[in-house]
Amino acid sequence: xxxxxxxxxTYRIEHATELIEGNTSWSVLYDNYPSHGTNTFxxxxxxxxxxxxxxxxxKELMRFYRVVAKGTNSGAAPYASILSPTNNAVLxxxxxxSVVATSSYPVLNTTLFVDGQEMESSDDGTNYVINTCxxxxxxxxxxxxxxxxxxxxxxxxxxxxxxxxxxxSYVSVDFDNLIHKVDFSEPFFEPSLGQTxxxxxxxxxxxxxxxxxxxxxxxxxxxxxxxxTSLSFNWDGTGDGGTNIPDGVYMYLISVETNGxxxxxxxxxSGGGGSPPSPNSFLNSSSEPEFYEIxxxxxxxxxxxGTDEEGxxxxxxxxxxxxxxxxxxxxxxxxxxxxxxxxPAAYSGGSQSTLAPTKPPTKRVKNLVGTVGVAYYDWSTPRxxxxxxxxxxxxxxxxxxxxxxxxxxxxxPDLPGTDVLVKRFAKKMANAGYKLSFNKxxxxxxxxxxxxxxxxxxxxxxxxxIGYFSDHxxxxxxxxxxNWAGQSLQTYFPSDNPSDSSAPWIGFSEFGFSGGSLRWIxxxxxxSVHHDQYSSMLNKGVLPIGADNHLFCGATTVTYDVxxxxxxxxxxxxxxxxxxxxxxxxxxxxxxxxxxxxxxxxSNMVFRVVGWEDCFDDKLKDFVSSPSGSLTYxxxxxxxxxx
Amino acid sequence: xxxxxxxxxxxxxxxxxxxxxxxxQEMMIGTNRIELIWNAPLSxxxxxxxxxxxxxxxxxxxxxxxxxxxxxxxxxxxxTHVEGQPSFKDKxxxxxxxxxxxxxLGVFPSIGWIYYNDRDAEPKKxxxxxxxxxxxxxxxxxxxxxxxxxxxxxxxxxPGSTELKIMRDVExxxxxxxxxxxxxxxxxxxxxxxxxxxxxxxxxGIGSRGGVYFNFGKDCRLARLKIVWKGIEPFQLHKxxxxxxxxxxxxxxxTQWENGPMAWQSAKTITxxxxxPYYRGLLGDDKExxxxxxxxELSALVDDGVRKIVLKVECPTLGELLExxxx
Numbered sequence: 025x026x027x028x029x030x031x032x033x034t035y036r037i038e039h040a041t042e043l044i045e046g047n048t049s050w051s052v053l054y055d056n057y058p059s060h061g062t063n064t065f066x067x068x069x070x071x072x073x074x075x076x077x078x079x080x081x082x083k084e085l086m087r088f089y090r091v092v093a094k095g096t097n098s099g100a101a102p103y104a105s106i107l108s109p110t111n112n113a114v115l116x117x118x119x120x121x122s123v124v125a126t127s128s129y130p131v132l133n134t135t136l137f138v139d140g141q142e143m144e145s146s147d148d149g150t151n152y153v154i155n156t157c158x159x160x161x162x163x164x165x166x167x168x169x170x171x172x173x174x175x176x177x178x179x180x181x182x183x184x185x186x187x188x189x190x191x192x193s194y195v196s197v198d199f200d201n202l203i204h205k206v207d208f209s210e211p212f213f214e215p216s217l218g219q220t221x222x223x224x225x226x227x228x229x230x231x232x233x234x235x236x237x238x239x240x241x242x243x244x245x246x247x248x249x250x251x252x253t254s255l256s257f258n259w260d261g262t263g264d265g266g267t268n269i270p271d272g273v274y275m276y277l278i279s280v281e282t283n284g285x286x287x288x289x290x291x292x293x294s295g296g297g298g299s300p301p302s303p304n305s306f307l308n309s310s311s312e313p314e315f316y317e318i319x320x321x322x323x324x325x326x327x328x329x330g331t332d333e334e335g336x337x338x339x340x341x342x343x344x345x346x347x348x349x350x351x352x353x354x355x356x357x358x359x360x361x362x363x364x365x366x367x368p369a370a371y372s373g374g375s376q377s378t379l380a381p382t383k384p385p386t387k388r389v390k391n392l393v394g395t396v397g398v399a400y401y402d403w404s405t406p407r408x409x410x411x412x413x414x415x416x417x418x419x420x421x422x423x424x425x426x427x428x429x430x431x432x433x434x435x436x437p438d439l440p441g442t443d444v445l446v447k448r449f450a451k452k453m454a455n456a457g458y459k460l461s462f463n464k465x466x467x468x469x470x471x472x473x474x475x476x477x478x479x480x481x482x483x484x485x486x487x488x489x490i491g492y493f494s495d496h497x498x499x500x501x502x503x504x505x506x507n508w509a510g511q512s513l514q515t516y517f518p519s520d521n522p523s524d525s526s527a528p529w530i531g532f533s534e535f536g537f538s539g540g541s542l543r544w545i546x547x548x549x550x551x552s553v554h555h556d557q558y559s560s561m562l563n564k565g566v567l568p569i570g571a572d573n574h575l576f577c578g579a580t581t582v583t584y585d586v587x588x589x590x591x592x593x594x595x596x597x598x599x600x601x602x603x604x605x606x607x608x609x610x611x612x613x614x615x616x617x618x619x620x621x622x623x624x625x626x627s628n629m630v631f632r633v634v635g636w637e638d639c640f641d642d643k644l645k646d647f648v649s650s651p652s653g654s655l656t657y658x659x660x661x662x663x664x665x666x667x
Numbered sequence: 668x669x670x671x672x673x674x675x676x677x678x679x680x681x682x683x684x685x686x687x688x689x690x691x692q693e694m695m696i697g698t699n700r701i702e703l704i705w706n707a708p709l710s711x712x713x714x715x716x717x718x719x720x721x722x723x724x725x726x727x728x729x730x731x732x733x734x735x736x737x738x739x740x741x742x743x744x745x746x747t748h749v750e751g752q753p754s755f756k757d758k759x760x761x762x763x764x765x766x767x768x769x770x771x772l773g774v775f776p777s778i779g780w781i782y783y784n785d786r787d788a789e790p791k792k793x794x795x796x797x798x799x800x801x802x803x804x805x806x807x808x809x810x811x812x813x814x815x816x817x818x819x820x821x822x823x824x825x826p827g828s829t830e831l832k833i834m835r836d837v838e839x840x841x842x843x844x845x846x847x848x849x850x851x852x853x854x855x856x857x858x859x860x861x862x863x864x865x866x867x868x869x870x871x872g873i874g875s876r877g878g879v880y881f882n883f884g885k886d887c888r889l890a891r892l893k894i895v896w897k898g899i900e901p902f903q904l905h906k907x908x909x910x911x912x913x914x915x916x917x918x919x920x921x922t923q924w925e926n927g928p929m930a931w932q933s934a935k936t937i938t939x940x941x942x943x944p945y946y947r948g949l950l951g952d953d954k955e956x957x958x959x960x961x962x963x964e965l966s967a968l969v970d971d972g973v974r975k976i977v978l979k980v981e982c983p984t985l986g987e988l989l990e991x992x993x994x
Contacts, residue, residue, distance in 0.1 A: 656842040
């Protein structure tokens with residue numbers, strides 16, 4: 025999608041399945057997208073971070089779009105650039121894209137885009153790994169966006185932060201692979217329901233190909249072979265010979281070798297196709313690239329793309345085309361994760377192998393390993409709320425809870441990174457086979473949904489295995505007299521949903537966690553288990569942690585809105601090639617230490633995990649089936665480390 | 668552990684003293700003009716040259732491997748691959764776990780990474796705590812440093828002292844004791860971080876991205892160990908930037924300010940009061956980065972006419988390339 029834009033503006037891209045005069049139902053496809061200047065582009069590949077999924081447009085008959093200008097950035101723009109690869113690079117296989125971003129603000133996050141499609145986040149914010157085999161051969165545009173904030177938000181009563189955004193210069197590159205356009209149809213599929221997953225690829229020459237389905241230990245459980253210029257295979261979730269194999273995460277490994285036969289046309293492939301969308305001529309290059317025009321699709325009657333500087337009607341986009349060379353591949357691909365990193369190009373013309381694909385939505389999973397639910401309030405419209413009612417029918421302060429020693433109104437600043445934070449958490453968990461069951465926020469999240477069904481709520485979190493909730497948090501310093509509170513001191517979480525404005529606070533004891541499948545949940549909020557309030561709720565027997573829940577991960581202190589806390593928690597729970605999975609509780613502590621390590625001047629932070637004693641050894645794949653013992657907590661100072 | 672670092676005492680002639688007049692420049696934040704003043708003495712903390720190091724495979728001696736295996740009473744029969752991950756093709760990579768997966772040891776020379784976990788090293792509830800106190804934990808950590816071949820000369824010391832600089836870590840457990848009818852808090856483990864130093868330059872952070880971490884549980888048992896010790900060899904020798912050049916970088920925004928928040932729109936002066944170089948550390952399991960590079964961390968006093976706030980800022984520190992080792 026291309027549109028004429030205003031500098032220093034952020035956009036929200038919305039979609040609708042049909043246009044109804046005056047009553048079109050628009051849904052958010054992508055939010056907080058920064059302007060690229062006077063012309064901006066973005067690629068729609070669906071949104072698998074929302075529930076229900078918004079499918080890639082390849083699978084939709086039609087889709088209508090609306091681009092909404094949300095406003096201008098409030099702060100100074102950062103600087104963002106791609107260090108490598110450089111313009112006109114010809115790339116094969118898996119590559120590392122190095123970016124740099126700097127700012128006069130302390131909080132800085134980057135996001136890599138390929139042809140306008142957001143890539144998976146980088147572990148360190150500077151190195152992104154992509155597999156070029158997932159795209160068609162030919163020209164592609166890389167850019168990175170940076171978002172800088174004047175401070176970490178999180179504390180109530182503190183002013184909202186200023187935000188600056190920037191987009192790097194475009195880097196125009198060529199992808200050149202024997203195997204390309206590798207794709208698969210669904211992130212999750214359930215063979216027991218008759219579902220299959222189609223994997224497709226296109227080859228730059230006539231080849232003999234082998235497709236292997238690998239389990240988590242890289243054992244091939246299914247092997248199919250063929251020849252030609254494309255591959256299309258519907259996997260039914262069984263192993264060789266139709267054997268049953270466990271549910272879980274599987275990888276596709278495609279290996280090919282040219283066979284000397286004449287190449288058919290690419291159009292014979294079932295992998296879908298067409299040139300990638302490319303941007304207008306924004307290329308900032310010292311070289312002199314060749315330019316060509318991509319025709320724009322026809323518009324409905326009465327609409328136009330406008331006119332160019334000479335007054336002629338715009339019918340196409342001028343795109344830089346870097347020179348292609350098969351001999352100058354500078355970054356390569358490594359089949360084995362053990363080798364890691366860039367290596368000499370694996371593709372030299374005759375053969376190639378690739379694991380495929382890793383870009384969004386996620387790795388393919390036969391059935392699901394578990395479920396994840398995320399919910400958050402990001403306070404995009406900061407508000408001031410009166411303190412919660414205490415359950416007594418009295419007027420004035422006698423009918424209110426004192427919050428942190430005051431009956432005064434509470435100012436709740438925005439938490440601008442929350443949507444990114446929960447999305448990254450959900451994506452990381454999806455890569456380990458955990459399917460996102462819900463992602464609710466703002467006007468789509470009513471406070472009552474979070475509450476216990478005995479209080480008229482929906483027990484939202486009870487129905488997933490792992491939950492993540494992000495919001496402001498406060499602690500009460502006077503008794504809450506509601507029945508559900510049992511005359512305890514409570515911690516409170518506000519709703520930013522305008523529909524909840526008459527009762528915007530949720531007491532901790534109101535949450536509904538038990539009675540379903542919830543094992544572990546994290547509250548990325550301030551004070552969720554503040555010490556005195558935790559003890560009070562424990563003593564009154566009103567903690568919401570049920571006998572079927574395992575661990576609650578929270579904080580006794582203030583916390584701050586960092587982008588990567590959830591992702592780090594997920595990463596440490598999942599583990600990797602060089603690091604085994606950590607326990608759920610240890611992962612929470614270590615994620616906190618890692619997430620805040622580069623900041624200074626923040627308030628002290630203590631993370632606390634509450635749960636049944638024998639659950640502190642829980643790992644994602646190795647946990648007690650029936651929790652026992654008594655409620656216990658573990659806590660660590662995550663910031664700053666004591667000398 | 669054999670170190671690949673080369674002591675560069677000969678190269679690190681230091682810029683000493685402070686210029687007679689403090690260098691000044693102007694920077695713009697939006698429409699706000701701010702005076703930038705350098706008032707940081709460049710003592711021996713700031714060398715005139717610095718190496719960029721290339722990451723190469725580390726070598727852990729058989730004695731070190733043997734001591735590590737002894738921690739968990741592992742034999743070669745316990746060698747396997749990390750749960751849910753492919754087998755290692757690199758024969759030097761080792762991962763051990765016991766039958767019940769309560770203890771594990773990973774040794775990865777190619778990325779300079781070792782870890783050990785013992786999930787039974789914590790005291791049970793109501794058990795008399797035998798977790799070492801701070802002093803004992805430090806003693807134990809020193810002993811383990813020796814056993815694991817960590818070169819003490821490559822660890823950060825306290826300023827003006829040969830005593831090692833450490834960071835501590837403690838995990839608390841709280842529960843209601845039915846017998847005593849009250850809440851009890853006890854210590855379940857204590858940790859000590861050591862930070863790596865090369866050519867007199869510290870790795871940044873607390874040791875988790877260049878250094879060693881020990882965590883002790885009951886009966887002084889090692890509960891967790893992390894050794895992040897990349898193999899390195901000199902790659903490029905650079906002149907370090909002068910205060911004027913560093914300030915020029917700040918003016919054009921080639922920086923990462925660490926503290927906040929503050930109102931930049933109202934700042935009048937920024938005075939650089941210290942400049943300390945660090946090597947940027949990497950996580951133990953990082954396999955993507957190929958180099959260890961230095962940067963400068965500055966302390967800046969920001970004055971908006973009403974209040975003064977100390978902020979930290981990361982800046983590039985490498986200038987002209989002086990020497991490059993062969994590929």
